[in-house]
Amino acid sequence: MHSFRMVLIPQCGQCGTAVTDDAGRDLLVPARLLDGALRRRLAAEGWEVIPGTPRVNRGPADTVGGDRLTCPACAGRREQAADAERRRLAADHARPRVKTVDLSAKLGEGWTLTQRAGDAERHCWLVERDGAVRGRVRRYRRAGGGFSTGWEAHALQDIYWFRQEAVACAQHRPNSSYLWSGRDLAAWGVATNPPYGADRPEWATRTRKDTA
Numbered sequence: 461m462h463s464f465r466m467v468l469i470p471q472c473g474q475c476g477t478a479v480t481d482d483a484g485r486d487l488l489v490p491a492r493l494l495d496g497a498l499r500r501r502l503a504a505e506g507w508e509v510i511p512g513t514p515r516v517n518r519g520p521a522d523t524v525g526g527d528r529l530t531c532p533a534c535a536g537r538r539e540q541a542a543d544a545e546r547r548r549l550a551a552d553h554a555r556p557r558v559k560t561v562d563l564s565a566k567l568g569e570g571w572t573l574t575q576r577a578g579d580a581e582r583h584c585w586l587v588e589r590d591g592a593v594r595g596r597v598r599r600y601r602r603a604g605g606g607f608s609t610g611w612e613a614h615a616l617q618d619i620y621w622f623r624q625e626a627v628a629c630a631q632h633r634p635n636s637s638y639l640w641s642g643r644d645l646a647a648w649g650v651a652t653n654p655p656y657g658a659d660r661p662e663w664a665t666r667t668r669k670d671t672a
């Protein structure tokens with residue numbers, strides 16, 4: 461019987477670049493779950509290390525429970541791309557507002573919906589608080605062209621848009637969380653992130669239909 465011991469080469473999850481030892485040879489480790497000393501060494505060299513989770517780790521080669529690595533070059537490229545996107549978004553949002561709707565009575569002090577040039581044609585509004593963009597709401601565009609009467613809602617975090625699911629009391633269609641029944645309700649979703657079973661807000665209880 462010969463004994464078999466798993467050896468793995470830790471490498472960049474983006475480009476495959478291997479971690480090397482002091483002599484420049486590929487480093488061999490017994491498992492993808494790395495030890496603290498190696499994590500610290502990699503971080504000091506500019507690698508991004510997302511530590512694995514021993515609780516879900518199913519073995520030495522487990523890619524889910526193991527550490528995930530990004531080499532310095534890939535991490536730098538990703539950060540440059542994120543910076544470029546940050547600048548693009550900031551420039552886009554800095555364009556003059558052509559229309560502003562005050563939603564402070566519905567969502568609280570400082571909340572507005574705004575449109576810039578071209579947004580009206582897209583049935584799109586930015587959800588802002590004190591002038592900072594927190595999300596957007598827009599009529600859903602059908603595949604064949606034309607717009608739904610239901611509204612999509614997206615919350616903005618840094619450079620990423622996250623779809624805000626419609627809660628039960630404000631769905632465009634029953635049992636479908638994809639679209640909200642009205643613009644201001646969609647904005648309410650972005651502003652307050654209500655739980656799925658939330659009550660309809662007071663200002664929306666008088667009528668089913670909301671303003672366009």
Ligand SMILES: [Zn+2]
Nearest residue numbers: 472475531534
């Ligand atoms: Zn890489």
